[in-house]
Amino acid sequence: MVTDKSRLGFYLLLAPILLWLMVLIILPHIGLFIVSISEKIGPREYATGFGNYAVFFTEPLYWNTFARTAIMSIVATALTLLLGFPIAYYIAKLTRGRTKTTLFLMCMIPFWVSELVRTFGWMILLRETGVFSNLLMALGLVDGPVEMLYNDAAMMVGLVYTSILFMVVPLVTTLDSLDDGLIEAGYDLGGTSTSILREIVIPHAMPGIVSGCIVVFMLSLGNYLTPILLGGKDSLWFTGMIYSQFITRFNWELGSAFGFLLLVLSSLVVFIGLKLTGQSLSNTMGPT
Amino acid sequence: MPNPHPDLVCRDLTKNFDDFCAVDHVSFEVPQGSFFSILGPSGCGKTTLLRMIAGFQSPSSGDLNIKGKSMIGVPPNKRPVSMVFQHLALFPTMNIGDNVGFGLRQRGIAKAEIKRRVETVLDRVGLPGVSTRKIDQISGGQKQRVAIARCMVLEPDVLLLDEPLGALDLKLREHMKIELKSLQAAFNTTFVYITHDQSEALVMSDHIAVMNHGQFEQIGTPHEVYHTPSSAFVAGFVGDANKIDATVVAVNGSTLTLTSTGGTQMFIDAPSTAIHVGQSAEVFLRPEAIELVAVGDGVNDPDRVNVSDGVIESVLFNGANSSVTVKDRSGSLLKVSLPQTGAFTALRQGDRVFTRWNPSQVRCYPAPAELEN
Incomplete structure (x- = not known):
């Protein structure tokens, strides 16, 4: 029968995504959760309980790093938005044809090389014997070499740089769909650049802003390379802590608990962000 | 009786683009309270002319006066003209009341006063009590009226209309022709209307300018343009x-x-x-x-x-x-x-x-x- 056939087709098409979700997302998380609620009471002896989570809340270093990671990610997202919006507006509204394609491509080219290589690029620029340090010395602005790596500012630069494309792309898409006539109508009715930006452009671009922010926030929160390489030991990042629990300390139970806490944190921040901006997930992630 | 100060005066208005002349030494006057149409085939330069009057494009040479004041170098948000766009350009993120009140908000008028004026103008265009509705909840003809209300609430000296009836179906277009004409009479505002549809121009206008290749071929009443066309182009294009x-x-x-x-x-x-x-x-x-x-x-x-x-x-x-x-x-x-x-x-x-x-x-x-x- 036709309906049976089409139903079979439906399930066949659905199978890859279901398989992917089950095998790679849901199963590992269930495993992670089971590990996170196992407390080690002796060699090869485990009991079920929330002791690992308790460790997190009793040790200030852990939840300080946790809060720091959240706040820095939010700041990185805000900075990316501030930098990305003018770029996206310029590409979407002020350029045409070839220039537009070229600029869009230029935004994308850095992402053709691996994140590791890009981060090393920043290290070459910022380190003590790096390009900037030498330049400042050559100009006579400083007496000795300057170390610009291994602090929060360097890490922030790295985070914004790594994720700006993921802000620019959804913004260009939504701004592209803004009819130029609306902006002209705004001017015609006596609007100024600021009031048009506030009342016409930003409300229209809101789904793009929110979806860009969600992606950038998630990427920053879950970033491991950039905070480790550019932030160094002074800029702890929560993913670094998870790594050290799993690999250095061999404490998979605590590491799993941290992993779960990070998942809860990111979901919570996204939820609050959506509520504050009055957007819904289907609105921002739906077809633009 | 000729008015000493027509609302809109263009003298030798010219717009050159890189390799062609879109508007070529166009001169005309539009008396206060009249309905003036610019009729021409697509690509004749009528949109460029209208955009120059609105201020979105600056003329290469010539002068443009509105109520006796030169508008050269005046940005669109400082001109006493409003424009009804071809696709109306109603703001989809705002409700109807906010759309109509947009211009008043830019002028810093008190909220209560804005609300009162918005209601009054919506009433005048025959849409009382719709201000809380969304743009996509009203019909094409109603959108048209909202677009006009949004301009008229600012009491402009000249209202520019850029083929606003183009997207409507035939029945509604016929109806809106009559409605536009009566709205113009009710508001007694100078309308400058551009179209490629001769019947719109003939039905509504007090005066029609027939435009071709950036120049006015003839300016006259609908009767004159139809019955005594001054050139072969006008005779062939009108009617x-x-x-x-x-x-x-x-x-x-x-x-x-x-x-x-x-x-x-x-x-x-x-x-x-x-x-x-x-x-x-x-x-x-x-x-x-x-x-x-x-x-x-x-x-x-x-x-x-x-x-x-x-x-x-x-x-x-x-x-x-x-x-x-x-x-x-x-x-x-x-x-x-x-x-x-x-x-x-x-x-x-x-x-x-x-x-x-x-x-x-x-x-x-x-x-x-x-x-x-």
């Missing part, structure tokens, strides 16, 4: 017309005798056209100026001129605008309106008829090639 290429064979006072390329002889009253014998000319004959005569109905009367016989090539039924095409003996086709009296409704393809037209109801212009010599 329907049969265009016949012909050669002048004799000039007798104000009466010209021409022979069409098909060999038919024509007599034309052309009092003012400077045409001489041997010149080729274009003759424009409106379908409604041609009379159909049944065979044997006194057509051989020697006083009668411009009578020829032909065969019905096709019947184009279009209700009140029905017409037939008649193929004459030389094989050229002539479009003829069917009279509204019900006569000739029985005409069928292949029927033999006579056509007859009055020498004074036809326009004749020198052929373009001749103009260049």
